[in-house]
Amino acid sequence: MSVKSHLLRYAAASAVAAPLVWTPVGALEPVRSDEIVVTASPLERPAEETIIGVSSLSGEALQRNLANTIGETLRREPGVSSTYFGPGASRPVIRGLGGDRIRVLSAGIGSIDASATSPDHAVAVEPATAEKIEIVRGTAMLLYGSSAAGGVVNVFDGRIPTTLPEDGVDGALRVGGSTADDGVEAAGAFDIRLGELGGGALVFHGDGAYREAEDYDIPGFAESARLRALEEEEHDDHDEEEAFGVLENTAFETKSGAAGLSWIFDRGFAGVSGSFADTLYGVPGGHAHEEEEENGEAEEEGGVTIDLRQRRIDFRSEVDGDFALFKKAKLRVGYADYEHKEIEPSGEVGTVFSNEGWEGRLELIDKTRSLAGAALDGAVGFQWRLRDFSALGEEAFTLPAKSSQYGVFAVKELTTGPWRFELGGRYENTSHRVVETGFERSFDGLSVSGGVGVKPTKSLFLGVTAFRTERAPSTEELFSNGPHLATGAFEVGDPTLGKETALGVEAAARILTDRFVFRINGFYTDYDDFIFEAQTGEEEDGLPVFQFMAANAAFRGFEAEFEAELFQLGAFDIHGDAGIDYVRATTRGQTDDDLPRIPPLSTLVGLEARSEWADLRAEVEWAADQDDVAAFELPTDGYTLVNAYLTLRPFATARRLSLRLSGENLTDEEARLHTSFLKDVAPLPGRNFKFAVRGEF
Incomplete structure (x- = not known):
């Protein structure tokens, strides 16, 4: 047995036999990370x-x-919630903004779907094959276009390799499973070096x-107590059997895969991938909707199922070199048929x-120059997006349309001593044309930003x-006009809507030491002419009408995080962390009405014990009541969820094999996300135990 194996076995034994001794903080591993992010800036x-x-x-x-x-994977991050439409569909909501204001990217290129x-x-x-996910909170319009007005989620899945495998x-x-829904999962990925080619x-x-x-378990009724009370008040003879214990029509099956090939050389790489x-x-x-049968009686039916498919091709390349004024070129192009x-x-x-779409972006990184010391x-860049979208059928709620978007942007950064000054701008042209009528709207947008950063101390x-x-x-905001059975709404757009203009400020502070980070x-x-979808109180085809409209509005809030290495207990380093976020969003005028589907104050507190062979974590996730609601929107009760996680690395000679056990919502509490259209009919899952085995090679 090697010395390393003896040491690992001793560490495991000492975790059980060691007395409760406090080790000086200086002996702990530092919490601080200097991980590079590429989404926020080229x-x-x-x-x-x-x-x-x-x-x-x-x-x-x-x-x-x-x-x-992706939405549920990121929901516990500060400043992030989700649209939660069951386990099959959930998109991120960042600082109360969702839909077309949040871009979900795959290595810098949009998801090219209808989400x-x-x-x-x-x-x-x-998400199962993601290596890293970067989140930009706040506007990222300068780099990624007007669909990134509220933030960006960039998923890196490694489908185009950029480095050589060890x-x-x-x-x-x-491989893994879960108990609340009898779920099973399997995911895998590999990179293999095939050989040499042309110096690479x-x-x-x-x-x-x-x-x-399968359909997942819930703690009680599918409908919220507020909705049940409202239905009883409106219908005295309401005696329909309520769904209890299981949320129906939440089963799903997902298959995905990809193959990619890259040429990696000293100054960069170029590669292509295909995925499904x-x-x-x-x-x-x-x-539910009602259908008239031959005998004249109406039979109520419900439960829409969605069958989704996408085929996609991506190209990606980065090259370092001497390109006149530039030192690096980055090119990304993606095509998808959805x-x-x-x-x-x-x-x-x-x-x-x-939805058939193309998207591409070219970035040129400047050579560093000296200016007055x-x-x-x-960097400068060019981005283009082409989209051919249609919805066909009796319940198509929006007209087939072709869209194009072209944008150019530039960012500059001046660094002197501890100070850094940033300035950027983007010009963008967006055009939407209705296929059947030829009706077209075109918009020119100009966006600018400036920032100052300073590092007065280390x-x-x-x-x-x-x-x-x-x-x-x-x-969708312009041309929607019809019933949408899956959302239970009659959606109405406004073809006269104009540009949405935002004027804002963001401040950041970070305290970074080896032992704690804040x-x-x-x-x-x-906002001037903020566009949102609100319930009007009217009905059409037996469905509530939701109208896209514009109003002046204001968003304000914060998110904060704290991490600390606390002490050492035997073989375990004890780590604590906490996060909190808050956003308040109202129209701006005489009444200052609340905007719909804004997340409440929420926080997450965790305590973690880490060692060579095991990690243990317990956390409490809390959300406040949301009483600041729009017209025809019901308040949402807060919740407290208790979660626990255990990761074991049991074999000293196979450190890359891990076993994960987790218990989510251990107290089986009813929890509903105010950001979801379905919050009053679809709670989050009840008590759920998960297990997974992960091996790396």
Whole structure:
């Protein structure tokens, strides 16, 4: 047995036999991380030195939070909630903003699906094979366009390799299951070096994922107590049997996979990948409609199922060199053919959504120059998006339309001593054309931002950013006009909507030491003609009418995080962390009405014990009551969820094999997300135990 094996065995034994001894803090591993993020700026700065709010999720934290959708995977991050439409569809909500204002990217290129069209549409990006997820809170319009007015989620899945694998091959495999929904999952990925070519090496990537689950368990009634009371008040003879204990129509099956090939050389890489995603999932909530039978009686049916497929091709390249004024060029291009069918309980296809799209971006990174003794860096870029979208069927709620978007942007950064000054701008042209009538709307948008950051001491960073942005309305906001069975709404757009203009400021402070990290971001944004979807109180075709409208509005709030290495207990390092976020959003006028679906004050507190062979974590997730509600919107009760996680690395000679056990919502509490259209008919799952085995090679 090797010395290393003896030491590992001794560490494991000492965790049981060691007395409760406090070890000096100086003996602990530092908590501070200088991980580079690429989403917030083409200049690739450390996360702790970005002026706007940015974070990344990777490694053990990503594996612990991994869920069926991107929205649920990120929901516990400060400042992030989700649209939760059951386990099959959930998109991120950042600082109270969702839909077309949040871009979900795959390595810098959009998901090219229909997920921004409606919250019941799943994101065609697979979290199970993600290596890292970066989150930008606040506007990222300068780099990613007007659809990033509220933030960006960038998923890096490694489908186009950028580095050579160690020892010629590496990879990972994960299998697991869950009890609340009888779920099973399997996911794997690998990179293999094929050989040399033209001064570089060829690397092949492959990955695949499969998940399946039944309807999930809930703590009590599917409908909230407030909704049940309202129904009893409106219908004295209301004696319909209520769903209890299980949320119907939440089963799903997902299959995805990809193959990629990269040429990696001294100055960069170039690669291509092809991928597919197939998902069949139910939409909970029992959005019923009535059909007239031959005998004249009406039979109520409910439960829409969505059959989704996407086929996608991506190209990505980065090259370092001497390109006149520039030192690096980055090119990304993606194409996807997407379709999903909304299948009614009878088995008939009600609506077919299709979206064929192209997206590309070119970034050129400046050479560093000296200006009056300061270092001047920067980048320029060009981005284009083409979209051919249609919704066909009796319940198609929006007209087929073709859209194009072209944008150019530039960012500059001046660094002198502890100070950094940033300035950026973007011009963008967006055009939407209705295919059937030829009706077209075109918008020109100009957005600018400027920021100042300073690092007065080694452990302190301060930053402030001001911005003025313009966002063009989306096709759904302009042209929707029809019933949407999956959401249980009759959606109405407004073809006369104009640009949405935002003027805002964001401030950031970070205290960074080897033993603790504190981060806080505060923001205020003032909107002219803020576009949102609100219930009108009217009905059409037996469905409540939701109208896209514009009003002046204001968003303000903050998110804060704290992490600390507390002490050592035997073989375990004890780590604590806490996060809190708050956003308040109202129209701006004589009445200052509340905007719909804004998340409440929430916090998460965790305590973790880490060692060579095991990690243990307990956390409490709390959300306040949300009583600041829009017209026709019911308040939402707060909740407290208790979660526990255990990761074991049992074999001293196989440190890359881990066993994960987790218990979520251990107290079986009813919890509903105010940001979800389905909050009053679809609670989060009840008590759920998960297990997973992960091996790396």
